Amino acid sequence: MKFTEAQLEFIQLWGNFGSQWGINKTMAQVHALLLTSDEALSTDEIMETLGISRGGVNTNVRELIVWNLVYKSAKPGDRKEFFVAEKDIWEVAKRITRERQRREIEPLMHHLNRLKNVDEADPQSLNFVKTVGDIERLVGRMSSASDTLMKLEENTFFGTLIRKWK
């Protein structure tokens, strides 16, 4: 299997997977392309490879920069902007986790907590408060589990480094 072929397949795969998890398909594809490119790419190169418009590249790349998954990078002697992706996958995972935590989990937790102030006189509130509380606990634990995993990976990676240095 030729590299370019494999890369395009990976881009498709990552795009589909992303959209199943609520991430814009094109944004995931741009990310996949940059993740698997050794060199920094220009807007025109991204347009060309993915067959999307200039506006589309601009919007999606900028969003990836907001997520802290992609950086701008200048090439000497060229005044275009070039883009590179963070290549360390554990770092990528950490940043995605962090961003979703901030954007989605925290507001969710806040709302759930507020909903527990339901009129206790109503007999239906009993099950309701339990359910909402259980979801709160579940989401909280999933959050901290993924935190733990990220930290664990950090240590494992660090461990690998140390082993290499010895």
Added chain:
Amino acid sequence: MKFTEAQLEFIQLWGNFGSQWGINKTMAQVHALLLTSDEALSTDEIMETLGISRGGVNTNVRELIVWNLVYKSAKPGDRKEFFVAEKDIWEVAKRITRERQRREIEPLMHHLNRLKNVDEADPQSLNFVKTVGDIERLVGRMSSASDTLMKLEENTFFGTLIRKWK
């Protein structure tokens, strides 16, 4: 805050959260409604509360049954079908995890693995194989972390039961 008000707010919240994570909004809403209802509900009651069509209720309830989150339930003296949700949130989480594992993670892992058969002669393949391999490892570990969490919860729950019995 009145119960009904809180329940409707929860339904909205869960619907929005679901759609941010790739789950059909209406399906999440039906789920939220059943989760927070003490009694089993008929198609007409769901239509009424959520303001959606008969076809919509039918499709979404059936999908929830496939996910093993909702059961049919008969009421004596009534020939309509009624629906109840599984109320144990850890069980719910386990079943959603199981289903997404089967539908999304497994195929993803399979494809990623296949992509590692890229022509090694191409110098770009080096980074590519590393990236794909790292993603494989990451996804694998996240999977087993969530497994572990579910099992842990099972034990915690069991522990609570035991404590109560003593």
Added chain:
DNA sequence: TAAAACTTTCAATAATTACTGAAAGTTTTA
């Protein structure tokens, strides 16, 4: 300073995804 090179924005449009409702199908009743 103004033209060239490049980036950004966003209204219009396209693509995707979800929902409706009525007809067809099924089960129950009498």
Added chain:
DNA sequence: TAAAACTTTCAGTAATTATTGAAAGTTTTA
């Protein structure tokens, strides 16, 4: 057995979401 009660299906339509592309904006060059 046929009418009533109920469930399912799915073509058509609506709602949502994503994309284009050209005009406006910005930066650089000479």
